[in-house]
Amino acid sequence: MKCRSFEGAIIVNGHQSMHSLAMRPTRIVKNSANRDLKLLRRLLRAKDHMDAAPHEDWPISRLASVSGASEAYFARSFRDAFGIPPHRYLLTRRVERAAALLRDTDTPIIEIALETGWNSLGTFGRTFRDVTGESPSELRRRMQLVPGDLEEVPHCFVSAAQRPHLKMAVSEKRRRTKEGRHDGRKGDDS
Protein backbone atom coordinates (compact mmCIF):
# COMPACT_ATOMS: atom_id res chain seq x y z
CA MET A 1 0.00 0.00 0.00
CA LYS A 2 1.35 3.40 -0.93
CA CYS A 3 0.14 5.57 1.93
CA ARG A 4 0.76 4.55 5.48
CA SER A 5 -0.70 6.50 8.32
CA PHE A 6 -1.53 5.61 11.86
CA GLU A 7 -5.04 6.39 12.96
CA GLY A 8 -3.85 9.10 15.29
CA ALA A 9 -1.84 10.95 12.70
CA ILE A 10 -4.81 12.11 10.68
CA ILE A 11 -6.99 13.10 13.56
CA VAL A 12 -5.58 16.47 14.52
CA ASN A 13 -8.02 19.15 13.51
CA GLY A 14 -8.77 22.69 14.48
CA HIS A 15 -11.86 23.74 16.35
CA GLN A 16 -12.25 27.26 15.11
CA SER A 17 -14.61 27.88 18.00
CA MET A 18 -11.63 28.23 20.35
CA HIS A 19 -10.85 31.77 19.24
CA SER A 20 -14.31 33.16 19.54
CA LEU A 21 -14.82 31.34 22.83
CA ALA A 22 -11.76 32.97 24.29
CA MET A 23 -13.62 36.27 24.30
CA ARG A 24 -16.41 34.98 26.52
CA PRO A 25 -16.47 34.56 30.30
CA THR A 26 -14.43 31.60 31.54
CA ARG A 27 -17.32 29.63 32.97
CA ILE A 28 -19.14 29.51 29.64
CA VAL A 29 -15.96 28.55 27.82
CA LYS A 30 -15.38 25.66 30.21
CA ASN A 31 -18.94 24.38 29.95
CA SER A 32 -18.91 24.58 26.20
CA ALA A 33 -15.47 22.93 25.95
CA ASN A 34 -16.71 20.20 28.23
CA ARG A 35 -19.74 19.62 26.05
CA ASP A 36 -17.48 19.32 23.01
CA LEU A 37 -15.38 16.69 24.77
CA LYS A 38 -18.43 14.64 25.72
CA LEU A 39 -19.67 14.82 22.14
CA LEU A 40 -16.27 13.77 20.78
CA ARG A 41 -16.19 10.83 23.16
CA ARG A 42 -19.62 9.75 21.93
CA LEU A 43 -18.57 10.17 18.29
CA LEU A 44 -15.59 7.95 19.05
CA ARG A 45 -18.10 5.33 20.16
CA ALA A 46 -19.65 5.33 16.68
CA LYS A 47 -16.18 4.96 15.16
CA ASP A 48 -15.42 2.09 17.55
CA HIS A 49 -18.64 0.36 16.53
CA MET A 50 -17.69 0.54 12.85
CA ASP A 51 -14.20 -0.74 13.72
CA ALA A 52 -15.66 -3.69 15.58
CA ALA A 53 -18.04 -4.72 12.77
CA PRO A 54 -17.13 -3.02 9.49
CA HIS A 55 -18.93 -5.71 7.49
CA GLU A 56 -22.29 -4.68 8.96
CA ASP A 57 -24.56 -2.01 7.52
CA TRP A 58 -24.07 1.34 9.23
CA PRO A 59 -26.78 3.73 8.10
CA ILE A 60 -26.40 7.21 9.55
CA SER A 61 -29.45 6.62 11.75
CA ARG A 62 -27.70 3.70 13.45
CA LEU A 63 -24.43 5.59 13.92
CA ALA A 64 -26.24 8.66 15.19
CA SER A 65 -28.06 6.64 17.80
CA VAL A 66 -24.77 5.09 18.99
CA SER A 67 -23.49 8.64 19.47
CA GLY A 68 -26.71 9.98 20.93
CA ALA A 69 -26.81 12.70 18.28
CA SER A 70 -29.38 13.71 15.68
CA GLU A 71 -28.79 12.35 12.19
CA ALA A 72 -28.26 15.78 10.70
CA TYR A 73 -25.77 16.73 13.35
CA PHE A 74 -23.94 13.42 13.44
CA ALA A 75 -22.43 13.27 9.95
CA ARG A 76 -21.10 16.80 10.13
CA SER A 77 -19.72 16.40 13.67
CA PHE A 78 -18.07 13.11 12.78
CA ARG A 79 -16.32 14.64 9.80
CA ASP A 80 -15.22 17.65 11.82
CA ALA A 81 -13.85 15.38 14.53
CA PHE A 82 -12.11 12.72 12.45
CA GLY A 83 -11.40 14.53 9.20
CA ILE A 84 -13.33 12.01 7.09
CA PRO A 85 -17.06 11.41 6.51
CA PRO A 86 -18.36 8.35 8.41
CA HIS A 87 -19.08 6.21 5.38
CA ARG A 88 -15.74 6.90 3.78
CA TYR A 89 -14.13 5.87 7.05
CA LEU A 90 -16.15 2.66 6.97
CA LEU A 91 -14.94 2.04 3.44
CA THR A 92 -11.29 2.30 4.53
CA ARG A 93 -11.95 -0.24 7.27
CA ARG A 94 -13.56 -2.65 4.84
CA VAL A 95 -10.75 -2.34 2.33
CA GLU A 96 -8.18 -2.71 5.11
CA ARG A 97 -9.85 -5.88 6.35
CA ALA A 98 -10.21 -7.29 2.85
CA ALA A 99 -6.53 -6.58 2.19
CA ALA A 100 -5.55 -8.39 5.40
CA LEU A 101 -7.64 -11.42 4.43
CA LEU A 102 -6.14 -11.42 0.94
CA ARG A 103 -2.67 -11.33 2.45
CA ASP A 104 -3.11 -13.75 5.35
CA THR A 105 -5.52 -16.36 4.01
CA ASP A 106 -6.28 -18.37 0.89
CA THR A 107 -9.99 -17.60 1.13
CA PRO A 108 -11.56 -17.13 -2.32
CA ILE A 109 -11.97 -13.47 -3.26
CA ILE A 110 -15.76 -13.72 -3.57
CA GLU A 111 -15.96 -14.96 0.03
CA ILE A 112 -13.71 -12.14 1.21
CA ALA A 113 -15.96 -9.66 -0.58
CA LEU A 114 -19.08 -10.96 1.14
CA GLU A 115 -17.34 -11.24 4.50
CA THR A 116 -16.15 -7.64 4.45
CA GLY A 117 -19.50 -6.06 3.66
CA TRP A 118 -19.88 -5.98 -0.12
CA ASN A 119 -22.86 -7.42 -1.94
CA SER A 120 -21.14 -8.36 -5.16
CA LEU A 121 -17.73 -9.31 -6.46
CA GLY A 122 -17.97 -6.60 -9.13
CA THR A 123 -18.52 -3.74 -6.72
CA PHE A 124 -15.85 -5.07 -4.41
CA GLY A 125 -13.22 -5.43 -7.13
CA ARG A 126 -13.92 -2.02 -8.61
CA THR A 127 -13.95 -0.18 -5.28
CA PHE A 128 -10.88 -2.04 -4.08
CA ARG A 129 -8.95 -1.07 -7.17
CA ASP A 130 -10.15 2.53 -6.99
CA VAL A 131 -9.00 2.83 -3.40
CA THR A 132 -5.73 0.90 -3.41
CA GLY A 133 -4.68 1.18 -7.04
CA GLU A 134 -4.53 -2.55 -7.59
CA SER A 135 -7.02 -5.37 -7.93
CA PRO A 136 -7.63 -7.84 -5.06
CA SER A 137 -5.73 -10.60 -6.85
CA GLU A 138 -2.78 -8.31 -7.67
CA LEU A 139 -2.54 -7.24 -4.05
CA ARG A 140 -2.74 -10.85 -2.87
CA ARG A 141 0.06 -11.89 -5.19
CA ARG A 142 2.28 -8.99 -4.14
CA MET A 143 1.66 -9.24 -0.39
CA GLN A 144 2.22 -12.95 -0.25
CA LEU A 145 5.69 -12.46 -1.71
CA VAL A 146 6.75 -10.24 1.19
CA PRO A 147 7.76 -12.14 4.33
CA GLY A 148 5.97 -11.04 7.50
CA ASP A 149 8.09 -9.17 10.04
CA LEU A 150 5.28 -7.63 12.05
CA GLU A 151 4.51 -10.54 14.34
CA GLU A 152 5.70 -8.69 17.42
CA VAL A 153 3.36 -5.75 16.83
CA PRO A 154 -0.20 -6.12 18.19
CA HIS A 155 -2.51 -6.94 15.32
CA CYS A 156 -4.74 -3.89 15.38
CA PHE A 157 -1.85 -1.46 15.10
CA VAL A 158 -0.50 -3.29 12.09
CA SER A 159 -3.91 -3.09 10.44
CA ALA A 160 -4.26 0.59 11.26
CA ALA A 161 -0.88 1.27 9.72
CA GLN A 162 -1.93 -0.46 6.52
CA ARG A 163 -5.32 1.21 6.34
CA PRO A 164 -5.87 2.93 3.00
CA HIS A 165 -5.55 6.67 3.25
CA LEU A 166 -8.69 7.83 1.51
CA LYS A 167 -8.56 11.58 1.17
CA MET A 168 -11.34 12.00 -1.36
CA ALA A 169 -14.59 10.35 -2.27
CA VAL A 170 -14.20 7.19 -4.30
CA SER A 171 -16.40 8.68 -7.03
CA GLU A 172 -14.06 11.66 -7.21
CA LYS A 173 -10.98 9.47 -7.30
CA ARG A 174 -12.56 7.43 -10.09
CA ARG A 175 -13.41 10.53 -12.09
CA ARG A 176 -9.94 11.98 -11.76
CA THR A 177 -8.21 8.78 -12.74
CA LYS A 178 -10.41 8.67 -15.81
CA GLU A 179 -9.59 12.21 -16.75
CA GLY A 180 -5.94 11.73 -15.87
CA ARG A 181 -5.96 14.70 -13.52
CA HIS A 182 -3.78 14.96 -10.49
CA ASP A 183 -4.08 18.59 -9.59
CA GLY A 184 -4.77 18.02 -5.90
CA ARG A 185 -8.09 19.84 -5.92
CA LYS A 186 -10.27 19.02 -2.92
CA GLY A 187 -12.86 16.28 -3.39
CA ASP A 188 -16.53 16.43 -2.47
CA ASP A 189 -18.03 15.02 0.71
CA SER A 190 -19.93 12.01 -0.51
Added chain:
Amino acid sequence: MKNGVQVAGVYVHDQDEALQFYVEKLGFRVHTDARNGDYRWLTVQHPDQPDFQLGLFRPQAPTVDDATAQGLAEAVAKGAMPPLVLVVDDCQAAFEAMRKRGVEFTQEPIDRYGSVDASFRDPSGNGWKLVQAR
Protein backbone atom coordinates in the same frame (compact mmCIF):
# COMPACT_ATOMS: atom_id res chain seq x y z
CA MET B 1 14.63 -2.58 40.34
CA LYS B 2 16.87 0.47 40.25
CA ASN B 3 17.01 1.34 36.57
CA GLY B 4 14.03 1.54 34.30
CA VAL B 5 10.75 3.30 33.59
CA GLN B 6 9.04 4.32 36.79
CA VAL B 7 6.15 6.53 35.68
CA ALA B 8 4.36 6.87 32.37
CA GLY B 9 1.12 8.78 32.19
CA VAL B 10 -2.09 9.06 30.25
CA TYR B 11 -4.12 12.22 29.88
CA VAL B 12 -7.60 11.97 31.34
CA HIS B 13 -10.61 14.22 31.15
CA ASP B 14 -11.59 13.95 34.81
CA GLN B 15 -9.20 12.60 37.43
CA ASP B 16 -11.92 11.47 39.86
CA GLU B 17 -13.66 9.53 37.13
CA ALA B 18 -10.33 8.04 35.97
CA LEU B 19 -9.35 7.06 39.50
CA GLN B 20 -12.63 5.28 40.00
CA PHE B 21 -12.26 3.48 36.67
CA TYR B 22 -8.67 2.31 37.13
CA VAL B 23 -9.18 1.27 40.76
CA GLU B 24 -12.71 -0.12 40.85
CA LYS B 25 -13.01 -1.51 37.33
CA LEU B 26 -9.42 -2.52 36.51
CA GLY B 27 -8.15 -3.38 39.98
CA PHE B 28 -5.24 -0.91 40.13
CA ARG B 29 -4.44 0.77 43.43
CA VAL B 30 -3.58 4.36 44.20
CA HIS B 31 0.13 5.02 44.51
CA THR B 32 0.26 8.82 44.89
CA ASP B 33 -2.52 11.35 45.08
CA ALA B 34 -1.01 14.76 45.83
CA ARG B 35 -2.57 18.15 45.26
CA ASN B 36 -1.14 21.59 44.98
CA GLY B 37 -3.87 24.12 44.39
CA ASP B 38 -5.60 23.17 41.17
CA TYR B 39 -2.86 20.72 40.22
CA ARG B 40 -3.13 17.04 41.14
CA TRP B 41 -0.36 14.47 40.74
CA LEU B 42 -2.21 11.17 40.60
CA THR B 43 -0.64 7.80 39.89
CA VAL B 44 -1.97 4.27 40.16
CA GLN B 45 -0.23 0.95 40.17
CA HIS B 46 -0.96 -2.53 38.96
CA PRO B 47 -0.88 -4.89 41.97
CA ASP B 48 1.67 -7.12 40.19
CA GLN B 49 3.95 -4.24 39.21
CA PRO B 50 5.28 -2.45 42.29
CA ASP B 51 8.02 -0.75 40.23
CA PHE B 52 5.75 0.97 37.77
CA GLN B 53 3.21 3.76 38.17
CA LEU B 54 0.62 4.80 35.64
CA GLY B 55 -0.04 8.53 35.88
CA LEU B 56 -3.57 9.82 35.41
CA PHE B 57 -2.94 13.42 34.48
CA ARG B 58 -5.20 16.19 33.36
CA PRO B 59 -3.86 18.43 30.61
CA GLN B 60 -4.04 21.77 32.35
CA ALA B 61 -2.48 25.14 32.94
CA PRO B 62 0.19 26.00 33.91
CA THR B 63 1.82 22.86 32.47
CA VAL B 64 0.26 23.74 29.14
CA ASP B 65 -1.81 26.75 28.12
CA ASP B 66 -5.60 26.52 28.05
CA ALA B 67 -5.95 26.12 24.31
CA THR B 68 -3.33 23.35 24.25
CA ALA B 69 -5.04 21.66 27.21
CA GLN B 70 -8.30 21.70 25.29
CA GLY B 71 -6.59 20.29 22.19
CA LEU B 72 -5.04 17.46 24.20
CA ALA B 73 -8.33 16.64 25.91
CA GLU B 74 -9.99 16.53 22.48
CA ALA B 75 -7.30 14.23 21.13
CA VAL B 76 -7.96 11.84 24.03
CA ALA B 77 -11.74 12.00 23.50
CA LYS B 78 -11.19 11.17 19.82
CA GLY B 79 -9.13 8.11 20.69
CA ALA B 80 -6.01 9.61 19.12
CA MET B 81 -3.55 8.85 21.91
CA PRO B 82 -0.86 6.16 21.65
CA PRO B 83 -1.64 2.49 22.23
CA LEU B 84 -1.66 0.97 25.70
CA VAL B 85 -1.39 -2.75 26.39
CA LEU B 86 -2.53 -4.63 29.48
CA VAL B 87 -1.26 -8.21 29.74
CA VAL B 88 -3.38 -10.87 31.43
CA ASP B 89 -3.13 -14.63 31.97
CA ASP B 90 -6.59 -15.30 30.62
CA CYS B 91 -8.09 -12.78 28.23
CA GLN B 92 -11.57 -14.30 28.10
CA ALA B 93 -11.87 -14.46 31.90
CA ALA B 94 -10.53 -10.91 32.32
CA PHE B 95 -12.91 -9.69 29.61
CA GLU B 96 -15.92 -11.21 31.32
CA ALA B 97 -14.99 -9.90 34.76
CA MET B 98 -14.26 -6.42 33.45
CA ARG B 99 -17.37 -6.23 31.33
CA LYS B 100 -19.45 -7.21 34.35
CA ARG B 101 -17.93 -4.26 36.15
CA GLY B 102 -19.03 -1.96 33.34
CA VAL B 103 -15.86 -1.55 31.26
CA GLU B 104 -16.61 -0.34 27.71
CA PHE B 105 -15.17 -2.95 25.36
CA THR B 106 -14.59 -1.99 21.74
CA GLN B 107 -13.60 -5.49 20.66
CA GLU B 108 -14.50 -8.83 22.20
CA PRO B 109 -11.74 -11.42 22.65
CA ILE B 110 -10.41 -12.76 19.35
CA ASP B 111 -8.15 -15.78 19.05
CA ARG B 112 -5.33 -15.04 16.63
CA TYR B 113 -1.63 -15.59 16.12
CA GLY B 114 -1.55 -18.03 19.03
CA SER B 115 -2.90 -15.52 21.51
CA VAL B 116 -6.19 -13.88 22.47
CA ASP B 117 -6.80 -10.15 22.54
CA ALA B 118 -9.64 -7.73 23.24
CA SER B 119 -9.90 -3.93 23.36
CA PHE B 120 -11.45 -1.48 25.77
CA ARG B 121 -11.44 2.24 26.50
CA ASP B 122 -11.24 4.23 29.66
CA PRO B 123 -13.93 6.88 30.23
CA SER B 124 -11.73 9.61 28.70
CA GLY B 125 -11.17 7.69 25.46
CA ASN B 126 -7.73 6.12 26.00
CA GLY B 127 -7.65 2.81 24.16
CA TRP B 128 -6.26 -0.32 25.78
CA LYS B 129 -5.48 -3.66 24.23
CA LEU B 130 -6.11 -6.57 26.56
CA VAL B 131 -3.61 -9.22 25.50
CA GLN B 132 -3.21 -12.75 26.79
CA ALA B 133 0.38 -13.54 27.73
CA ARG B 134 1.87 -16.20 25.48
